[in-house]
Amino acid sequence: MALAKKSGTSESISLPSGVSCKISGQNIEVSKGSVSLSRKLAEASISAKLDGDKIVLSSADGSKRALKLVKTYAAHLRNMFEGLDSEFVYKLEACNVHFPMTLKVEKDRIAINNFLGEKSPRYASIMPGVSVEVKGAQITVSGHDKEFTGQTAANIEKATKVRNRDRRIFQDGIFITEKAGTKI
Numbered sequence: 001m002a003l004a005k006k007s008g009t010s011e012s013i014s015l016p017s018g019v020s021c022k023i024s025g026q027n028i029e030v031s032k033g034s035v036s037l038s039r040k041l042a043e044a045s046i047s048a049k050l051d052g053d054k055i056v057l058s059s060a061d062g063s064k065r066a067l068k069l070v071k072t073y074a075a076h077l078r079n080m081f082e083g084l085d086s087e088f089v090y091k092l093e094a095c096n097v098h099f100p101m102t103l104k105v106e107k108d109r110i111a112i113n114n115f116l117g118e119k120s121p122r123y124a125s126i127m128p129g130v131s132v133e134v135k136g137a138q139i140t141v142s143g144h145d146k147e148f149t150g151q152t153a154a155n156i157e158k159a160t161k162v163r164n165r166d167r168r169i170f171q172d173g174i175f176i177t178e179k180a181g182t183k184i
Helices: 064-085 146-159
Strands: 009-014 020-024 027-032 035-040 046-051 054-059 088-095 102-105 109-113 122-125 130-135 138-143 173-179
Touching: 009 064, 020 046, 027 064, 035 064, 046 064, 054 064, 064 146, 088 146, 102 130, 109 146, 122 146, 130 146, 138 146, 146 173
Parallel strands: none
Antiparallel strands: 009 054, 020 027, 027 035, 046 054, 088 138, 088 173, 102 109, 109 122, 130 138
């Protein structure tokens, strides 16, 4: 018995009040007030169109993969709508047992000096549109784009990853302690 393949898949996301949307080709740009976020649909088989106060994501392919992609981009758009209203905030904490490290925010990166007594500083890149604030051992990363904010926090955490040493003894590092209001 052969199963009939679906002809296509689509999902519509309604625009929140006060949000304007502009779609040009594979680019979707949403804005509210002075905050504007954009996303490029990297998959050529997924198309987006504006239908009144809804964004319709669709694919001519009815496969499971196409459905997963449509649902993924719908989730990204919902995150963008949430980011238009409020910022995503990640809190990190610098922990040191052996050597006191110093943190300094430069233009598009954060410099971590004296980590495990190293003479050369380690750097973590800050994504565009994300602000990083350092107060002692507390680091606050905030931004309207959820992916860029999370990637910046991950870059800072990854820059202080300890390799080739016993983690039970060398517990130094910078760790994410809170994500957008949720304690870890």
